[in-house]
Amino acid sequence: MTLKLTDGTVITPFRTIEQGVVVIEGHQIAYVGTKNSNVPKGQKIEINGCYVSPGFIDIHVHGGGGHDVMEGTLDALDTIAQTHAKGGTTAWLATTVTAPIDEIAHALHAINQGMIAGLESAKLLGAHVEGPYLHPDQAGAQNPVHLRLPDPREYFLLLDRFPCTRRVSVAPELPGALELGNELRKRGILASIGHSNASYAEVLKAIEAGFSHVTHIYSGMSSVHRVSAYRIPGVLEATLVLDELTTEMIADGHHLPPSLMRLVLKAKGTNQVCVVTDAIAAAGLGPGQYQIGGLDVIVEDVVPDEYEVKLGPGSYVAKLVDRSAFAGSAATMIMLVRNLVNLVGLPLLEAVKMATWVPARILGLSTERGLLAPGFKADLTVFDENFNVKMTIVEGKIVYRSEL
Template sequence: MNTERLKIINGKIITPFRILQGGTVLVANGKIEALSQGDIEAGDAQVIDAKGNYVAPGFIDIHVHGGGGHDFMDNSLTAFLEIAKLHARHGTTALTPTTLTAEKRDLIQTLELYDQAHRENTQGAQFIGMHLEGPYFALNQRGAQDPRYIRDPDPEEYKALVPHFPSIKRWSAAPELKGALDFGHYMRTHGVLPAIAHTDALYDDVLEAFEKGYTHVTHLYSCMNGVVRRNAFRYAGVVESAYLMDEMTVEIIADGIHVPAPLLKLVYKIKGPDKVALITDAMRAAGMPPGESILGSLTGGLKVIVEDDVAKLPDRSSFAGSVATADRLVRNMVTLADVPLTDAVRMMTSTPAAIMGIEKTKGKLEQGMDADIIIFDASISVDTTIVGGRIIFRKEA
C-alpha cells in the first residue's frame, strides 16, 4: 500500500457535480482523504501546486490494444508495461488490455501474461481486466480483424477460458451468430460484460441480445450496420438500436476520424454523458510517428500504414485502429462536439467505470475513492498523473 500523503492545491477540481475553484485534494494510503474549496491542514503531506489547472479523476480507457510501439498481443511483459506507461503520460490511470482475433494459443498466452503484468505494473496506468475483441464476429464486418480466425461462438472454448482466467472482464461478439445468445447469457452470469461488435445484427437481433445481457456496444458506428435495405424494406441496424434502447451503453472512438464531429454531437445529444464512454481503441502506433506499423502481434499481425492521424490497411480500404490517446478524446469532445468539459471528463471517467462495474472505487474525485488523479491545462495537456496515490508522471518544466 502507498502510505505517502499528497496535497494538491490551487486547482480547479472537477467533481461529479461542479468545478471547485482554488480547491484542495488530500490523498493518503492510496485513497482520496478529503476535498475542499479552501485549504486543508496536512503538514506532513507532499504539496503539488496545480497552478490554476484542472484536477480531474484519471481517465479510464476500456478499449485499448497498444501504444508506444507495443501491442498487448506481443505477449511480452515489456509490452504490457510500456503500453501502460505511454497512456499514463496522456492521463489514463486505468485501462483494459484488449486482444484481437487471433490463434487460440496466442490469445491464451496473452491471458497467461496478464497476472504477472498486473503485479509488476507500478509505473503506468493500472490494468482493470482483459477485454477480448473476437473471434466471434460477422466476417463481412471484420474491419481489420484477421479473417483466418473468425468463427461462431464455441461453448467448449469460452467455457474453458472464462473460469480459468478471471482477468476476463469483457468479451465483444456479434450477437446474430449461431450460439451467440447462449454465449452472452453465459458471460453475464459469470461476471463478464458481453458487448456487441463487428456485427450485421438488426433491431430484433439487438433487442434479443440485450435481454441476454449484451448491454454495451463496442466502438459505435465502426464495423456495424446503420439502416439496412433488403428487398425494398428498411430495417434498423445496431446504430439505431443503440439509440432506441435507453439503457444500452455505447463507446466511441472520439479521434474525430472514426467518428467525425457531427456524429460525436449526435451520440452525445441522444445518449448523453452517462451512457457514452470515450475509448482510444489505440494500436501500437499511438504515441509514435507516422509510417508503417503492425496491428496485433509482431509475429502474426497485419501490416498497416499510419497517416492522417489514423491507422489504415495498406490498400486504404479500412481504418485499422486509432492512434489516439485519452487526452485527445476529451479535447475533441470539447472542441469538435461542443461538449462541456465536465461532461467530456465524465465520459472518460465515471461512465466507463460504471460500464465496467468499478464505479464504487474509480471514476470520481470523492472521499474514499481510489486516488487516481490527473492535472491538465485548458488545452487538456496533461501535467501530472497519479495512480493509487503514487505520482507516476510529471511533465518537465
C-alpha cells in the same frame, strides 16, 4: 504518504471547484473541496491553475509506444501502460484481437500475470477480448482468417483459465452467441455487441441474453437496410435508440466527424457514452507502417477534402494499407477529451465525465474509480487549459510528471 494538490480547478466530474484542494492518503482520496482549516496536512503540490480530474479510464486499448497487447509479454504491457499514462490514463483494459486461440491465450496469460505483478504505471484492470466470435462482414481490421463461431468448449476454457477477462466483444447474431452472453452475465463480465451484422430484433434478443454495451459505435456494425419496401434497422440504430445499451466513441477526430459524435450524444446523452482510444502500437509514436494482429497498417494524418473538419498537426490515425478502413487509433485519452471540447463543443465537465465516471460505471467500478471523492482510489490526472497532461497519479503514486 500524504499528498496535497492545491490551487487547481478540481473537476469531480459532477462539479468544478475553483481554487480546489485534493488530499491523497496512501492509495485513497482523503479530501476534496476548498481550502479551509479542516483540510488534512500533507506534502503540498501546487498545480498552478491547472485542472485536476479523476484519472482517465480507457476500456479499449490494443497497444501504444510501439507495443501491442498480442505480444503477450509483461514488457509490452508495461510500455503500453506508460505510454497511455502520459495521456492521462490511470486504468485500462488490455484488448486482444482475432487470432488463433493459442495466441489469444498467450496474451491473456500475460495480462493475468500483469495484474498479479501490478504494472508500474496505469492500472491494468483486466482484459477485453475482442474476437474471434465476430461477423465476417463487419470484420474491419480484425483478421477474417481467424474468425470463428462461439464454441463453449473453447470459451469455457478461456474464461476459467483467465479470470482477468472483464469484457468480451461478440457478434450476438452468430449461432451460439446468446449462450455466450448468458455465461458472461453469470460471471459478471461485460458482454459487448461488436463487429456485428445484427438486426434490431437480434439486438433485442442480445439484451435479453445479457449484452449491455456496444463496441465503438459506427465502426464494425450494421445499419438500416431495406427488405423490399421495408426498412430493417441494424446495430447502429438499435444503439442510438435503446437506453438499455451503453456505447463508446473513438473520439480521435478521424473515426467520427463532430456531427456524428453530436448525433450519438443527442440520442444517448453523455451518461450512456464513454470515449475509448482503441489505440494500437502507434499511440505515442509518429506516422509510419505498423502491424496489428498480423495485418499491416499505415499511420498518417491524411484526411479527404470532403471531410467535415481539418485536424491539427499530430492528429494521426491507423488505416489498413489500402486505406479502405481504419485499423484503430494513435490517440491517448487527453486527445479525446480535447476533441469533445474543441470539435464537438461539449462543456469540459461533460467531456471529463465521459472519460472517467462513465467508463467506470460501464465496467461496474463506479464505487471505487472515476470520481474525485473521499474513499475513492487516488487516480488523478492534472492537465492545463491546452490539454497538456502535467501529472498522472495512480493509486496515490505519481507515475508521470512534466513541468508544472
